[in-house]
Amino acid sequence: MECPMCYILYDEKKHIPRNLPCGHTFCELCLQQILQPKGFIECPSCRKKLSPDVRPESLSKNFIALDLALKQHQLQSKLQLCDTHQEFQLFFCEDCQEHLCTQCIINHSGHKFVKQEHSVSLLKERLQKAKDQLNDIMDTVNSAIQNATEIKTYQEKYLKEQLQLIDSEFDSLIEKINQKRESFKKEYSHIYMEYIQSLELDIVLHQSVSDQFIANSNTIQETEKLLEQTKVIKNDQLVNKISEIEDQIKKQIKESTISQEKQEFEIPSIVFGSDIYKSISSIAYLDVYQPKICFVGNKNKLIILDLKKFEWKKYNLEGVKFLGYSSAVTLRNDNLLLMGGGNSDQVYEISIQNDLQVIKRQQMPIARKEHCSVVLNDGSVMIMGGYNMEAQKMLNSCYLYIPKIDQWSELAPMKIPKCAFAASLCSYGKYVYTFGGYDSQKRLNDIEKYTISTNTWEIINFKLPKHLSNCAAIHHPRYASKDCIYILGGGHDEGFLKEVYKFTTSPEHKIEVIAEMENGKDLRNKVVLSKHHLYTIGGNGYKCERLNLISKVWDTLPSYYPNVVDNLDSWACALTYTNQSADDMLSSSIMLDDPNIKSIKSNQSQSYQQQNEYNFYRNRAQFLQYQNVNEQINPYVLQNNVSFANNIGYDQDDHHEQREDNILNYSFNQNHSQFREELQSSSNFYNYRYNFMMD
Structure with missing residues (x-):
């Protein structure tokens, strides 16, 4: 496990164990030190000389010695040095529950001591540490699962709320459009009904004139028969009758002309704004x-x-x-x-x-x-x-x-x-x-x-x-x-x-x-x-x-x-x-x-700021309606209402994840003071501003 020349444990960096042809093993660093002054490697044990072209790094590794040395390194990394003798404490006294080096054993004569890796007490301690680490990991995993579950639950709830918000905004928009459609149809129908009623009145007047023409036509026919039967006109009776017929016809013709003039009417044309179709795509969008x-x-x-x-x-x-x-x-x-x-x-x-x-x-x-x-x-x-x-x-x-x-x-x-x-x-x-x-x-x-x-x-x-x-x-x-x-x-x-x-x-x-x-x-x-x-x-x-x-x-x-x-x-x-x-x-x-x-x-960006301004006033008014506040409002009172704060749903830390609905793209032409005057004068401010924007 250690080089017999320098007595240092083999490792994978400097002290790599190298096999000599003679069968002996030394670390690469020691072989380098032998090579430098002599120009060739000579085995320190048997004095067998190697060829000058042989270098330490070209020799084969002794993997058995290296493996044993690495295990010893791992063991020593877990061991402590004895404060008294400056040696690794390789043993453990089960009676005194103390770590011992080889020299400390003398002071524990008669006690039960074993190698540290064979100590039941230390094995139990190691097992307990492993158990504690496992519990810590499990706590972290369980906490992560709990947090992920809570996030999932919140996001599902948030998604549901946002979908409801989308439906609400579009339903409101559709309702306004339907109201506008019905109002426009009613207005347009009213104009036409007046026109139709005028035509019906003209028909009645024309029919009355026509009846009078028919009556005069009958009178003319009767008068023609009298003229055919009369050879000499003895008085003015027949002349006067014809004059009356002429006067009535002139009068009827004049009235008929006036009635025709009343029939002239300017038919209103329907014009739809071309921009409305272009702006449909901007009614709602996702803010990235x-x-x-x-x-x-x-x-x-x-x-x-x-x-x-x-x-x-x-x-x-x-x-x-x-x-x-x-x-x-x-x-x-x-x-x-x-x-x-x-x-x-x-x-x-x-x-x-x-x-x-x-x-x-x-x-x-x-x-x-x-x-x-x-x-x-x-x-x-x-x-x-x-x-x-x-x-x-x-x-x-x-x-x-x-x-x-x-x-x-x-x-x-x-x-x-x-x-x-x-x-x-x-x-x-x-x-x-x-x-x-x-x-x-x-x-x-x-x-x-x-x-x-x-x-x-x-x-x-x-x-x-x-x-x-x-x-x-x-x-x-x-x-x-x-x-x-x-x-x-x-x-x-x-x-x-x-x-x-x-x-x-x-x-x-x-x-x-x-x-x-x-x-x-x-x-x-x-x-x-x-x-x-x-x-x-x-x-x-x-x-x-x-x-x-x-x-x-x-x-x-x-x-x-x-x-x-x-x-x-x-x-x-x-x-x-x-x-x-x-x-x-x-x-x-x-x-x-x-x-x-x-x-x-x-x-x-400007459009987004305008939308925020719209939402700001709309939510203010919703809060005021909820509280039924008709008194004069100052900035502190508005700020001080927690209900309104909750209504906004704004959080500084996650500002854009809880953005208010940016559905309708409105423009503002009135300044803040005008809004405040309207806010102070009426709790119906929301309907006023919303209708103003919709119209």
């Missing part, structure tokens, strides 16, 4: 959107990871300056909203869909950095906490931003002023949770809960396992058996957090570890969830990874390095989507690091 992770930072840099192609691209945005530790979310129109950072109170909306245009929005009431933001179910944005550099203090203030009207309104403050914490929406939009953070003196393990319907905060009676700052949190009910939030990354007193926590919010608060990262990361609430994968980018080096929530396995993704040499801890991050046409235009029109970004217009 490309998911992308966007990072904004380093003054004016934007890097994007395409989650379909797993390719990074880098852009320079002109005319802007982004400061570090800002916060970003994805709006309902798929644009990024970037807020604060450094000592800034500025708010920017970045259009990923069209031409990477940057639009300046209403600034925040208070400048802040290292704060958190979440998108609520109605599309409004909630910001909370952070650090104000000018006042040099932690913040607990919270504000609500309404993108539709570009305005901020104040919400109830958090209980603890803090920065560097994580926040997530949960329970289908009913609550916002915050985790950990830093209060200027220490890291926190507190969990705060904000109830949207009551605008109140509370510190729940449950703590994180560790005091964390700069961690990340995200909610996804679709791939969890219970309503839960995933918490990962961040720093604690011993370093970066490796564990991935699953925080269950109902029926009771509970935290369990579902996976571990190879290395912890400083995520600062920058974690993205798409489908059933959690994405973590940077935070500790340039590594990009994703966690499969079903199999609980991590995958390594292409890194953004060397496009950006930064761990991205001060950058802002959000998940957004681009449709295929806009994606193609961006690829063809914008080059990597091109400072001159061209202007791109995407009608499809």
Whole structure:
């Protein structure tokens, strides 16, 4: 098993056992050392010399010795060195339950000791370990089966709902078309009935005139007979009678002429719009959107990871300056909203869909950095906490931003002023949770809960396992058996957090570890969830990874390095989507690091935004009708209704998998204030807007 010259176990790399013609075996490395000074190989045992042209690597292997040596290597890999004698502990004392080397046996005289591979106790221990590993694997498999079953059940339910939605929308459309058809037929029939009734009246008048003509014709015939019998007219009686006949005929002819003029009527023609047939194909379509992770930072840099192609691209945005530790979310129109950072109170909306245009929005009431933001179910944005550099203090203030009207309104403050914490929406939009953070003196393990319907905060009676700052949190009910939030990354007193926590919010608060990262990361609430994968980018080096929530396995993704040499801890991050046409235009029109970004217009994207706007107002009105609200409405009241939030069915983490129905392609010509006036004046707003669009 070992070379008799160097006393090292044979292996398959340097110490390969080689057979000499004399029958002795030595390792290849020792034979090389013999060959170099002499120029030929001489057997160290029998001194038989080999031909000078024989090289060690050309000699045959001793496979029996190699096999025995490899088995010994495997055995030694499982053995430990004796701390006292620095020898492998080949034996096991059954009486003392201790591992022994050959020299330790002396101290266990009279005890029962055996080779380690023959120890019943160790075999039982090995068997138990194998059993535990098998149980762990079975638990993982059963969990995967359970998750897959839950996903299947949800998707089947979701498919059924979407098919019902399609039927509902098309039935509604068909109903409107049928109503339009019946209304048009009624209108057209009414015009013709008036015409027919006029004709019937003319027939009656003509018949009356005809009767009078017949009566006059009879009078003329009688008068003709009298003239034939009369030779001399003695008085004016007959003359007057003929004059009366002439007058009546003239009158009847005149009336008959008037009646003929009444019969003249302009027949209406039917014209069908030619565009209606062209637009049938656009009544309903499947939106194919490309998911992308966007990072904004380093003054004016934007890097994007395409989650379909797993390719990074880098852009320079002109005319802007982004400061570090800002916060970003994805709006309902798929644009990024970037807020604060450094000592800034500025708010920017970045259009990923069209031409990477940057639009300046209403600034925040208070400048802040290292704060958190979440998108609520109605599309409004909630910001909370952070650090104000000018006042040099932690913040607990919270504000609500309404993108539709570009305005901020104040919400109830958090209980603890803090920065560097994580926040997530949960329970289908009913609550916002915050985790950990830093209060200027220490890291926190507190969990705060904000109830949207009551605008109140509370510190729940449950703590994180560790005091964390700069961690990340995200909610996804679709791939969890219970309503839960995933918490990962961040720093604690011993370093970066490796564990991935699953925080269950109902029926009771509970935290369990579902996976571990190879290395912890400083995520600062920058974690993205798409489908059933959690994405973590940077935070500790340039590594990009994703966690499969079903199999609980991590995958390594292409890194953004060397496009950006930064761990991205001060950058802002959000998940957004681009449709295929806009994606193609961006690829063809914008080059990597091109400072001159061209202007791109995407009608499809604009149409999609218009559809979203239509759905926004339609669902608002449906909620108002349901609640029978006739009072004046303000943005906070609209935002604060959980029923409406549930009605929308919008989830920040899976924004496009739960898209509202984009069935009808409408255009809007009226501005938001006009919509609000109509909304405030009538709870029948939905019917008004819907009929307006249909007509």
